[in-house]
Amino acid sequence: MVIFNNRKYLYSEVLSNWLKIKKGEIKEQSYIKYNNFINLYICPYLGNKNFRLLNTKHIINFFNQEKIANLSLSTKRTLIFIIKSSFNFCVKNKLRKNIDLSELNFKKPKSKVIYFTKNEQYKLEKYLKESKDIRKLGILICLYTGIRLGEICGLKWKDIDFSNNSISINRTVQRIKNNDINARNKTKKIVSSPKSESSIRTIPLPNFLLEELKEYKSNPENYILTDSKVFKDTRVYEKYLECTLKKCNIRCLNFHTLRHTFATRSIESGMDIKTLSEILGHSSYHITLDVYVHSTLDQKRDCINNLVNYVNSIVEY
Secondary structure (H helix, E strand, O other), X not given: OOOOOOOOOEHHHHHHHHHHHHHOOOOHHHHHHHHHHHHHHHHHHHOOOEOOOOOHHHHHHHHHOHHHXXXXXXXXXXHHHHHHHHHHHHHHOOOOOOOOOOOOOOOXXXXXXXXXXXXXXXXXXXXXXXXXXXXXXXXXXHHHHOOOHHHHHOOEHHXXXXXXXXXXXXOEEEEEXXXXXXXXXXXXXXXXXXXXXXXXXXXXXXXXXXXXXXXXXOOOOOXXXXXXXXXOOHHHHHHHHHHXXXXXXXXXXXXXXXXXHHHHHHHHOOOOHHHHHHHHOOOOHHHHHHHHOOOOHHHHHHHHHHHHHHHHHHXXX
C-alpha cells in the first residue's frame, strides 16, 4: 500500500516509497547507490515538486542543470533509471499517468580499447610462470578467461573443477559506500553474487594453467589469491599488478586491460562472438560486438589482398 503524508504529493515521497519497495528486490550496494543518488541529485531539484504535475519538460530541464549535465554517463543512466522506474511505480498504483522520457537516451561514445601487445603479454607471462608468488595466479587466470577484478578476488579453490578443466564464477568482491554513521571508514568491502545473471558462468581452462593451479591447490573454502578464509582487497591486488608490470618494464595499465587483452586475443585467434560473449559474462553478444570487434589496418589490408586473390582465381585473362 502506498501512503503519502503530504497533501502536495511531493516527488520526494514517491521516491521514498519506491525505494522502500526496491530494497527487498535489489543488492545492498544498489540500494545504497540509489539512495545516495536520490538525496544528492534528484531531491534538491525535483523533490519538493508535486509529482502529479511533473512533466517531460521538468525532467529534461533537470538533466540540463550544470551539476547534472557534468556527471558521468554511468551516473546519468542510473538517474534516468530511478526516475523512469519511480514513474512506472506511480502508474502501477494509479497515482498518475506516465510521461514520455524516450528522448532521454545518453549514449556512450565509442572509446578505443586498450590492451597489452603480444610482446608485452609474452614478457608478463614469462615473468609470472617463473614466479613462486601465489598472487600471480589471478593475472594468469584473467589473461586466459577475461574475468573481472572483483571476480578474481572472490575466487575460491572449490571454484576450480580439475576433473572438467573449468572454473566457475559464483561471487565477486566489491567496495561500496558505508552508510553506517558510526563507521570509521567511508567504504566497506563485501562479497556478493556477480553483477548479473549472465555473469554467473563456467569457463574452460587451458591445460598449462591447470598445471600451475595444481601446484598451489589448497583448502576448497580458501580464497585462491590469499590461500585463506580472507579475500584479497581489489585495490591491493590492482597495486600488485602495477608493481609486476614495472618489474617487467611494461606499460602501467589498469587491471581491466587484462580482460581487454583476453578478448582481443580471442578475436584475433578466431573465437566466435557468441562464445566470447558468454565467457566474458556479457548480457548480450551485441555488447561484445560493440566493444571489441574493430578492424585494424592490417586486417583490412589482408581482406583486400584476399579479394584480389579470389578475383584473380576466377577471372580468365
